[in-house]
Amino acid sequence: MSPISEPQSSYxxxxxxLAADLRPVRPLQPPSAxxxxxxxAVFAAGLGLAAMADLPAIAxxxxxxxxxxxxxxxxxxxxxxxxxAAFELSLPDRSQVWALLPLPAALLWIAASxxxxxxxxxxxxxxxxxxxxxxxxxxxxxxxxxxxxxxLLAMLRRAYPLRPGLAAAIAGLASAAAAATLLNLFHPYDxxxxxxxxxxxxxxxxxxxNRAYGGRMLRAAGA
Amino acid sequence: xxxxxxxxxxxEDARLSAWMAAAQGGDQAAYVCLLRECTGMIExxxxxxxxxxxxxxxxxxxTLLTVHRARQTYDPARSFTAWLRVIAERRAVxxxxxxxxxxxxxxxxxxAYERHADESQARQVEPGGKLTEAVARLPPGQRExxxxxxxxxxxxAEASAATGRxxxxxxVNLHRALKSLRARLGQxx
Numbered sequence: 001m002s003p004i005s006e007p008q009s010s011y012x013x014x015x016x017x018l019a020a021d022l023r024p025v026r027p028l029q030p031p032s033a034x035x036x037x038x039x040x041a042v043f044a045a046g047l048g049l050a051a052m053a054d055l056p057a058i059a060x061x062x063x064x065x066x067x068x069x070x071x072x073x074x075x076x077x078x079x080x081x082x083x084x085a086a087f088e089l090s091l092p093d094r095s096q097v098w099a100l101l102p103l104p105a106a107l108l109w110i111a112a113s114x115x116x117x118x119x120x121x122x123x124x125x126x127x128x129x130x131x132x133x134x135x136x137x138x139x140x141x142x143x144x145x146x147x148x149x150x151x152l153l154a155m156l157r158r159a160y161p162l163r164p165g166l167a168a169a170i171a172g173l174a175s176a177a178a179a180a181t182l183l184n185l186f187h188p189y190d191x192x193x194x195x196x197x198x199x200x201x202x203x204x205x206x207x208x209x210n211r212a213y214g215g216r217m218l219r220a221a222g223a
Numbered sequence: 224x225x226x227x228x229x230x231x232x233x234x235e236d237a238r239l240s241a242w243m244a245a246a247q248g249g250d251q252a253a254y255v256c257l258l259r260e261c262t263g264m265i266e267x268x269x270x271x272x273x274x275x276x277x278x279x280x281x282x283x284x285x286t287l288l289t290v291h292r293a294r295q296t297y298d299p300a301r302s303f304t305a306w307l308r309v310i311a312e313r314r315a316v317x318x319x320x321x322x323x324x325x326x327x328x329x330x331x332x333x334x335a336y337e338r339h340a341d342e343s344q345a346r347q348v349e350p351g352g353k354l355t356e357a358v359a360r361l362p363p364g365q366r367e368x369x370x371x372x373x374x375x376x377x378x379x380a381e382a383s384a385a386t387g388r389x390x391x392x393x394x395v396n397l398h399r400a401l402k403s404l405r406a407r408l409g410q411x412x
């Protein structure tokens with residue numbers, strides 16, 4: 001194994017510097033295990049927020065409109081699958097096709113939320129979100145997404161994505177979906193059309209901000 | 224979407240994987256052996272991806288740097304050669320994209336020049352100077368393109384009318400001329 005006995009090549013200088021720079025590293029856990037750690041942090045944040053939420057109002061809302069579970073499940077599933085995809089994309093040998101993993105759940109989330117809007121138009125007396133309530137929603141999604149994105153990006157930095165912008169964008173989707181899931185704790189009314197647009201805009205903003213700033217952060221980590 | 228776990232391809236792969244695992248633990252000798260073995264494999268991947276011969280070194284260097292920075296992402300239970308091959312392929316594609324973009328920019332340089340002509344550049348070409356001498360040595364088509372588009376500051380349409388050549392041919396000749404001039408003047412420096 002002696003390096004001295006090997007034939008010299010034009011890369012010897014580079015190989016020598018890389019060997020001199022070698023420090024022990026601990027191999028990363030599998031992506032799903034790392035995603036689980038982040039999801040546990042989201043769950044802990046959810047428990048903290050639930051202590052402040054009006055849980056009977058949420059229960060009444062779900063009882064009145066059981067199909068809302070679909071929208072909540074869609075958002076939660078998007079969060080889980082996007083987190084797994086982000087950790088897969090943070091590895092240099094994984095396919096970019098992983099970015100499509102959260103797509104079916106995201107479609108379910110959008111479709112079920114859209115169905116909720118239709119109900120507010122069709123069923124008289126339904127309480128839809130007013131403009132100031134929509135503003136609160138966007139603030140909530142942004143405020144919760146920022147720390148969750150920061151945590152997720154800090155975890156992704158330990159890997160080495162070759163497409164950092166894509167990995168960061170999917171991390172943004174995971175964070176925004178987590179924030180939208182937690183928003184249900186404080187959203188005891190149906191989503192109106194404008195409310196849905198506000199939610200979509202907030203999620204889009206988080207994804208774009210992650211792609212821009214998170215991508216730069218992951219690139220600076222070495223990619 | 225889910226990719227099959229890359230299996231070891233034989234004792235060679237097992238040996239490389241063991242070296243990488245040792246390198247993750249900080250074993251420099253194993254790391255040097257591993258990187259030396261990697262260079263030949265990366266060169267083969269780059270050639271197969273169609274990287275020009277004079278750029279293969281760049282792919283090897285970029286891939287070795289990536290291996291170094293991403294060594295914590297390698298799972299010793301998986302195939303090392305499969306891991307390295309994917310990284311080398313991506314670095315080869317990145318390099319070819321970058322080279323393609325540069326070539327495109329150079330090809331469109333005459334258009335950029337047409338829009339942002341700097342008068343002082345033409346004056347820098349003095350008779351008897353190195354640049355004039357290098358231009359004189361160019362093949363006739365390339366020399367013609369340089370004279371009309373750069374020295375006489377004509378637009379592509381004007382140069383085309385004056386020489387009877389198509390605008391595309393003038394652009395290609397200018398691109399080739401700039402490449403040879405850069406090489407010749409670079410050597411002279």
